[in-house]
Amino acid sequence: MSIRSQLLKGILEGCILAVVDRQTVYGYELSLKLQDYGLSVSEGSIYPILLRLQKEKLIRGEMQKSPTGPNRKYYYLTDEGAEALEEFKVNWEGLKSPVDRLLHKEE
Amino acid sequence: MNAEELIQMNNEKRKQLSKENKEYYEEMLVYVRLSYDKSDQETEEILAELLDHLLEAQAEGKTAEDVFGREPKKYTDEIIGELPKMVTKKRMQYFIMGVLYFLAAIAFYSGIATLFSHYVLGIEPLTKTYYTGTLALKTLINIPVAFVILYAALQYIRWSCFKKINKVVEFFLSALLGIVAIGLFMLVIFVVPDFGPSVQIPFYVTLLLGVVLYLVGRRVRKAI
Numbered sequence: 001m002s003i004r005s006q007l008l009k010g011i012l013e014g015c016i017l018a019v020v021d022r023q024t025v026y027g028y029e030l031s032l033k034l035q036d037y038g039l040s041v042s043e044g045s046i047y048p049i050l051l052r053l054q055k056e057k058l059i060r061g062e063m064q065k066s067p068t069g070p071n072r073k074y075y076y077l078t079d080e081g082a083e084a085l086e087e088f089k090v091n092w093e094g095l096k097s098p099v100d101r102l103l104h105k106e107e
Numbered sequence: 108m109n110a111e112e113l114i115q116m117n118n119e120k121r122k123q124l125s126k127e128n129k130e131y132y133e134e135m136l137v138y139v140r141l142s143y144d145k146s147d148q149e150t151e152e153i154l155a156e157l158l159d160h161l162l163e164a165q166a167e168g169k170t171a172e173d174v175f176g177r178e179p180k181k182y183t184d185e186i187i188g189e190l191p192k193m194v195t196k197k198r199m200q201y202f203i204m205g206v207l208y209f210l211a212a213i214a215f216y217s218g219i220a221t222l223f224s225h226y227v228l229g230i231e232p233l234t235k236t237y238y239t240g241t242l243a244l245k246t247l248i249n250i251p252v253a254f255v256i257l258y259a260a261l262q263y264i265r266w267s268c269f270k271k272i273n274k275v276v277e278f279f280l281s282a283l284l285g286i287v288a289i290g291l292f293m294l295v296i297f298v299v300p301d302f303g304p305s306v307q308i309p310f311y312v313t314l315l316l317g318v319v320l321y322l323v324g325r326r327v328r329k330a331i
Contacts, residue, residue: 026156026159027156027159027160028159028160028163028164031160042173042174042175042176043160043164043169043173043174043175044157044160044174044175044176044182045176047153047156047157047160047186048185048186048188048189050156051149051153051186051189051190052189055189055191061152063108070159071108072159073152073155073156
């Protein structure tokens with residue numbers, strides 16, 4: 001796997017945790033939310049990540065009736081997930097400003 | 108929802124897919140289900156999710172390629188890589204079930220064969236002489252042979268997923284696999300000599316044994 005996709009995967013994981021933290025979502029809803037924020041990832045790419053986050057117990061999926069009727073798997077943030085999200089926020093803040101400064105050549 | 112219910116729901120929902128989306132999705136479905144060492148519950152859950160997603164996307168005028176990308180095999184491999192393994196207890200149950208079904212098939216068909224050769228060909232008595240040593244050894248050799256063949260068949264189907272294989276080539280490859288399989292079993296039959304104490308078993312006992320083994324195997328399957 002290339003460095004670029006590794007980096008993106010990690011960031012995408014953090015973003016998915018952030019969305020699930022705000023509200024419970026099911027897969028399709030989650031991909032729409034990410035697009036609303038301007039993250040242009042292919043829709044399908046969330047599913048391998050959702051599987052991994054479940055394996056790591058950062059989120060859990062529950063089958064529930066949706067308002068429109070059919071059963072869907074809704075995702076919830078676990079306590080471990082909340083911790084991981086906090087950690088991601090710290091890491092991201094530590095990365096964001098230096099990278100921004102570098103790119104925009106701010107003194 | 109257990110795996111079986113999810114499979115049934117999947118079969119129903121798939122009918123709503125457009126022709127090209129269905130083709131794309133079903134390739135993925137077969138390929139994911141062929142990863143036999145993964146938890147079947149999780150496998151069916153993710154397949155249901157992917158299908159639901161595709162149906163919603165289709166309603167918005169998107170295609171499977173828009174959703175899952177242009178490299179279905181690569182994408183599906185990624186999904187399979189994240190699926191948790193099946194627990195050992197379940198694996199053992201599947202193994203026992205497989206062995207029971209296999210032995211049931213052997214017993215039942217040798218009963219049928221005895222009937223056929225007696226009434227149609229008029230060559231064998233209805234009660235056959237078996238050598239216990241030979242029977243035991245054949246069974247012991249044949250079970251691993253059957254699993255190797257099954258494994259080869261699975262690998263072959265996995266290999267053929269996402270490939271546009273010429274129908275003629277496909278036919279010859281499957282035929283080759285079949286011939287090798289039958290050849291292996293034949294080899295075992297001819298190579299193992301007669302030894303051990305002999306027993307007289309009438310055809311209906313063999314048939315009945317086949318049915319009983321099948322029923323026990325089914326019980327095991329239901330318990331999984």
